[in-house]
Amino acid sequence: MGDSIISIERVSFQYPDQSDFALKDVSLHVQRGEWLAIVGHNGSGKSTLAKMLNGLHYPQAGHVTIGGLELCEENVWTIRVKLGMVFQNPDNQFVGTTVQDDVAFGLENSGVEQTVMKERVLTSLEKVGMASFLNQEPHHLSGGQKQRVAIASVIALQPDIILLDEATSMLDPLGRDEVMETIRELKEREGLTVISITHDLEEAAKADRVIVLNKGSVYTEGTPQAIFQMDQELLQLGLGVPFTVKMSHLLAEAGLQLSKRHFNEEELVKELWTLNFEK
Template sequence: MKENIISINHVHFRYPGQTVYALKDVSLNVAKGEWLAIVGHNGSGKSTLAKMLNGLHYPEEGQVTICNFPLKDEFVWDIRRRLGMVFQNPDNQFVGTTVQDDVAFGLENNGIPHEVMVERVKASLQRVGMLDFLNQEPHHLSGGQKQRVAIAGVIALQPDIILLDEATSMLDPRGREEVLRTVRQLKEEQDLTVISITHDLEEASRADRIIVLNKGSVYREGTPEEIFQLNEELIKLGLDVPFPVKLSEILRLQDFEIASNYLSEEELVRELWTSNFKK
């Protein structure tokens, strides 16, 4: 078994002046190199948890440990150097006049020598397929391209963990696919740990494991296949099951020989094609 890179133990958190807990007795672990998706409807606690992982909130009760550092004031910058966040709106992340200036910004703030910085900027843009846009102005890019540049800015800092905080929610299907494919490649090439905070179960289906939050607590956890078997429960929680999973279930009810709930359209089409549409 891989070691845990994040441990959250019996965490409670309330916003100032509130009596209801935003997080209530939350316990979970994230293994090094894992892609974990944390899903839930608005108000489920997932955004609060994302902010806690970045040291913007501290537990009222319980403990959080990230990369062997306890979440405390004296260690918060050590944690932030190891955990890079990609936010919902890429336009809010850009500070440079060109793509390379933007990727270099975080490196400059961390005092990286110029020669090293130049190499890291080029290498990170190369990894996300954006090296040809080195001198492009960010506002001329598509949504998917902007998020890939934002990811380049994060990986240039060489974190151990990338946290995607609703990072694909403002993108069209093509942009979403570009970003998720890029994240998968980076995870496999660099053994990165990825955490997706999302309400989109299509995005969550790419993860190794899913945790469902509801009313500030862990409701269920399991592989995508296990979670999507909770079809009706997920819908009651305000979550929409991915289209291929819905279609798999409909076809099975029509007596088609569908082996399982397929998580991608490609897998489902391949199954239908190879089974010759048997009923």
């Protein structure tokens, strides 16, 4: 999948008021152009890791390198240009009175020239399917629409990496699907690197690779297919299992011979339809 765009080497971090490490001897690499999902229960260290990648925390041991730059106070603002972050609650990201004002805000702070700014605002909104909402007030939008505008605000800054920090957890299923499809299209069209930090394995199923954190350490990693084979272990770690994986398992227990354990609803329905047609 190409060269490494993020390198985390033996990183540890401990909050002053806690006896346990939030991150303990964590090492991982993110390849340029891949979609990596980092999953874990509450307290697994994933939120601390998200803050560290955005320069809100610095490692107390080990090294973090992003886009060839080591994470430190000297480089943090340059790193934040390379890595755009979409947060859990889109309302917390809105600062403008209209959609276009909001997307323009980060560009203004970066000193982008006015004509270039207008072009980038429109282009980024077109990329997420929100160009027709240019003059709309953000609070009139649905949750999924708000999050797509938040994504437009990030991609207008032209980062190499998009970090989704529980970015779909407050959305209904339709809004979640809208946002995930938007991210997938952007990744394929723009060649972006995507990191999704989540506890939702339905979201992780969209990724190329999944890393599971537990008690501040890397528990395991692999493709979604490989990770979802560990369904009992995942449940013991406090993680849910995607509906289609549960359904595939139940169907297999009932004697229906599926070709594999599906984690995509479309694939499962297609195979069930084929089996029914063959009968």
